[in-house]
Amino acid sequence: MISKAFKATVLGSIILFSSCKDEQKIEDQPMTENILLQEWTGPYQGVPAFGKMNVADVKEAVEKGMELQLKEIDAIANNNEAPTFENTIVAMESAGKTLDRVFTYYGILSSNMSSPEFREVQAELAPKLSEFRSKISQNEKLFQRIKTVYEASQKNPLEAQEQRVVELTYKQFEMNGANLDAEKKKRYAEINKELSTLYTKFSNNVLHDEENYVTYLTKDQLGGLSDGFIKSAAKIASDKGKEGMYAITNTRSSMDPFLTYSTERELRKQVWENYYSRGDNGDEYDNNQIIAEILKLRKERVGLLGYDNYAAWRLQDRMAKNPENAMDLMLKVWPAATARVKEEVADMQAVANELGDNITIEPWDYRYYAEKVRKKKYDLDSDEVKQYLQLDKLTEAMFFVAGEIFNYKFTPVEEGSVPVFHEDVKVWEVTDKDSGKHIGLWYLDPYAREGKRSGAWATTYRSSTTFEGQTNVLASNNSNFVKPAPGEAVLVSWDDATTFFHEFGHALHFFAADVKYPTLQGGVRDYTEFQSQLLERWLSTDKVINQFLVHHETGKPIPAELVEKIKNAATFNQGFGTTEYLASALIDMKLHLADPTNIDIDKFEREALDELGMPKELPMRHRTPHFGHVFSGEGYATAYYGYMWADVLTSDASEAFKEAPDGFYDKDVAKKLVTYLFAPRNAMDPAEAYRLFRGRDAKIEALMRDRGFPVPKN
Numbered sequence: 064m065i066s067k068a069f070k071a072t073v074l075g076s077i078i079l080f081s082s083c084k085d086e087q088k089i090e091d092q093p094m095t096e097n098i099l100l101q102e103w104t105g106p107y108q109g110v111p112a113f114g115k116m117n118v119a120d121v122k123e124a125v126e127k128g129m130e131l132q133l134k135e136i137d138a139i140a141n142n143n144e145a146p147t148f149e150n151t152i153v154a155m156e157s158a159g160k161t162l163d164r165v166f167t168y169y170g171i172l173s174s175n176m177s178s179p180e181f182r183e184v185q186a187e188l189a190p191k192l193s194e195f196r197s198k199i200s201q202n203e204k205l206f207q208r209i210k211t212v213y214e215a216s217q218k219n220p221l222e223a224q225e226q227r228v229v230e231l232t233y234k235q236f237e238m239n240g241a242n243l244d245a246e247k248k249k250r251y252a253e254i255n256k257e258l259s260t261l262y263t264k265f266s267n268n269v270l271h272d273e274e275n276y277v278t279y280l281t282k283d284q285l286g287g288l289s290d291g292f293i294k295s296a297a298k299i300a301s302d303k304g305k306e307g308m309y310a311i312t313n314t315r316s317s318m319d320p321f322l323t324y325s326t327e328r329e330l331r332k333q334v335w336e337n338y339y340s341r342g343d344n345g346d347e348y349d350n351n352q353i354i355a356e357i358l359k360l361r362k363e364r365v366g367l368l369g370y371d372n373y374a375a376w377r378l379q380d381r382m383a384k385n386p387e388n389a390m391d392l393m394l395k396v397w398p399a400a401t402a403r404v405k406e407e408v409a410d411m412q413a414v415a416n417e418l419g420d421n422i423t424i425e426p427w428d429y430r431y432y433a434e435k436v437r438k439k440k441y442d443l444d445s446d447e448v449k450q451y452l453q454l455d456k457l458t459e460a461m462f463f464v465a466g467e468i469f470n471y472k473f474t475p476v477e478e479g480s481v482p483v484f485h486e487d488v489k490v491w492e493v494t495d496k497d498s499g500k501h502i503g504l505w506y507l508d509p510y511a512r513e514g515k516r517s518g519a520w521a522t523t524y525r526s527s528t529t530f531e532g533q534t535n536v537l538a539s540n541n542s543n544f545v546k547p548a549p550g551e552a553v554l555v556s557w558d559d560a561t562t563f564f565h566e567f568g569h570a571l572h573f574f575a576a577d578v579k580y581p582t583l584q585g586g587v588r589d590y591t592e593f594q595s596q597l598l599e600r601w602l603s604t605d606k607v608i609n610q611f612l613v614h615h616e617t618g619k620p621i622p623a624e625l626v627e628k629i630k631n632a633a634t635f636n637q638g639f640g641t642t643e644y645l646a647s648a649l650i651d652m653k654l655h656l657a658d659p660t661n662i663d664i665d666k667f668e669r670e671a672l673d674e675l676g677m678p679k680e681l682p683m684r685h686r687t688p689h690f691g692h693v694f695s696g697e698g699y700a701t702a703y704y705g706y707m708w709a710d711v712l713t714s715d716a717s718e719a720f721k722e723a724p725d726g727f728y729d730k731d732v733a734k735k736l737v738t739y740l741f742a743p744r745n746a747m748d749p750a751e752a753y754r755l756f757r758g759r760d761a762k763i764e765a766l767m768r769d770r771g772f773p774v775p776k777n
């Protein structure tokens with residue numbers, strides 16, 4: 064996961080301002096004592112004063128930051144000189160630095176160090192931030208200036224990066240209705256307001272059903288479950304006032320292990336039904352009608368802009384470009400995925416028969432029997448693997464890879480020289496291995512703690528830009544490993560090690576950036592996960608395995624047989640994984656291509672799946688009535704396909720390495736990778752960048768091979 068959430072939150076879908084350099088002093092606004100507003104001082108071009116931040120300062124700082132930025136924007140909009148690239152686009156790129164700095168602290172306080180006090184401030188600021196965004200996106204004078212610069216650039220193109228930043232800026236405003244006449248603009252704003260209410264209702268309904276359908280077990284119903292799972296289920300039950308019972312909550316983290324291990328078939332069915340009926344219970348929390356309204360409003364809104372459907376509007380600035388390309392990819396993979404499901408079901412049925420279970424595989428049996436097949440076929444003991452995966456060694460391994468591919472060197476900074484927000488956070492200086500040139504700082508916050516959000520993510524405090532002089536990069540990685548006793552190694556699972564590499568890939572994407580303007584740092588939804596997914600591949604290279612995957616007690620490298628088992632198991636259950644994912648991604652797209660007049664969501668989902676030939680043994684990963692990616696906001700609406708889109712690039716690019724003389728450490732391929740696929744970020748059209756790297760477009764064959772699917776013949 065990548066977290067540009069804070070900067071992105073400030074400007075919503077408008078523009079990503081993220082540069083930080085010396086701020087222009089605004090004469091009539093003397094700086095306050097508020098530490099969050101102040102310029103960063105100290106070494107390395109100035110670093111955030113994490114040691115001094117305080118929740119009490121946040122509200123004032125955000126409000127002041129917004130006020131300063133709106134002043135800057137007004138000054139640009141009301142400039143008496145004719146609009147030019149410099150006085151409009153560059154000025155906009157330069158604006159908002161104070162608020163940017165504030166949001167670095169805000170990000171830490173919301174993701175790494177949250178507290179009830181902070182959440183109160185957050186709730187209070189949310190509507191103000193939304194109003195702030197509208198003030199920029201609906202600033203008519205500002206847009207007219209952008210448009211003038213844009214139109215001039217269409218006749219007399221600027222240099223490549225200048226041209227791209229003009230086009231991206233103009234496009235963002237245009238896509239959000241800046242070009243509409245007054246009457247349509249009014250309707251556009253009304254629709255957005257209605258939608259935001261519906262999105263909130265949708266999420267609250269799902270939340271309601273997640274909180275209110277708990278399955279309580281008695282002591283004699285715990286068959287198959289692990290001690291850790293039972294303990295946590297007991298704790299949840301007693302917190303809910305059911306002392307002596309065991310609670311299976313209606314969330315994925317509870318449902319998934321329960322369905323994988325519980326021997327109680329009837330209970331599995333109940334837990335399964337609760338989970339996949341969220342938002343679909345025919346009561347006041349049912350989402351079907353809300354979804355229909357959302358689809359109608361989205362269609363009406365893009366209609367104002369002249370688009371046939373929401374998907375066409377949404378995908379125009381994505382790598383896929385249009386819904387047809389996205390559908391084409393999904394439908395090419397779909398038959399192989401569903402065919403694999405048939406094989407998986409047959410394997411599972413055989414195991415069930417051997418066990419004398421006398422059942423036919425139903426959706427609530429899939430995970431349970433798949434686990435039995437996994438044990439039998441791959442004989443992989445995840446605990447044994449863990450003994451070779453030490454956090455410190457994995458960190459060294461990532462530095463090694465960064466050295467080989469990016470020519471970077473990581474050196475720990477002197478303790479205390481760079482402020483951190485918690486004693487567990489460590490900081491390294493990143494330099495070029497040969498020239499010693501300073502590139503930036505890497506902050507690592509590895510351990511779980513109260514107030515820290517779950518999962519793993521990467522973010523930046525400062526990005527590399529050159530338009531006001533070269534800035535260095537302050538990037539961070541954040542995980543939730545369990546903190547060990549002093550002197551003990553942190554042992555992690557293979558999945559967690561993969562995620563650790565994944566997030567480091569995002570950080571390297573930040574460090575490698577070579578762009579002039581902040582807007583060109585922005586991510587493209589179906590492209591930004593590619594770089595991080597690709598970096599995962601170095602974890603299983605021989606050089607990493609032999610040097611860094613060593614036993615925490617004996618120091619011996621991981622045995623070859625064990626590595627072989629891990630690699631073999633990689634394609635296990637891909638029928639299930641790919642089909643449940645694709646079913647959701649296809650329905651997401653089909654719903655937004657359909658005519659929403661009188662649409663019956665339940666019926667639409669059922670018929671569309673029938674038409675696709677959805678296997679009856681498994682459901683969509685996210686059924687429509689609780690598909691939060693798509694209906695609790697617009698983040699992933701007609702964008703859920705993007706994970707697979709990025710994965711096609713990942714598989715294809717990793718084959719470029721496999722085919723090279725020195726494999727994953729081939730210097731020529733590495734150089735191309737950094738030059739074309741990491742350094743430009745969004746300064747270049749991603750499809751064109753990929754062609755420069757590979758000499759052709761990515762093909763899906765590599766993805767099919769990675770998932771163990773037969774490769775389609777042309």
Ligand SMILES: [Zn+2]
Pocket residue numbers: 064065565566569592595
């Ligand atoms: Zn990611």
